[in-house]
Amino acid sequence: MCSESTLICVTDVLADPGSYGFEVGHEGETVEGFLVRFDGQYYAYRNSCPHTGSPLDWVEHQFLDLDGSLIQCAMHDARFQIDSGECVMGPCPGESLSKLEISVEGENIYLISTP
Numbered sequence: 001m002c003s004e005s006t007l008i009c010v011t012d013v014l015a016d017p018g019s020y021g022f023e024v025g026h027e028g029e030t031v032e033g034f035l036v037r038f039d040g041q042y043y044a045y046r047n048s049c050p051h052t053g054s055p056l057d058w059v060e061h062q063f064l065d066l067d068g069s070l071i072q073c074a075m076h077d078a079r080f081q082i083d084s085g086e087c088v089m090g091p092c093p094g095e096s097l098s099k100l101e102i103s104v105e106g107e108n109i110y111l112i113s114t115p
């Protein structure tokens with residue numbers, strides 16, 4: 001089965017470390033997610049905390065903690081590893097963010113598939 005790719009944004013919108021929230025239509029679904037750039041790598045997750053399902057951002061596009069080393073949920077302060085999405089601090093230890101498959105082609109970042 002082939003899946004379509006959906007343009008999310010261009011790489012320039014992300015600092016390193018940095019994050020970027022988005023909402024795109026993909027294969028008939030509205031996908032609310034966020035991107036993280038860290039050490040030259042890109043990661044994407046659904047904007048839904050495994051604790052209660054709330055969005056994570058505390059300010060638009062802000063998904064990282066103050067030193068940019070972990071993803072932070074604004075609601076109850078859970079922290080997640082950037083590369084795996086696993087909760088390492090807060091009310092949902094061991095649970096994980098839902099990872100989105102992306103592709104970086106030149107300066108464009110595409111959503112490929114959703115879990």
Ligand code: FES
Nearest residue numbers: 049051073076078
């Ligand atoms: S909703 Fe994210 S920590 Fe509670």
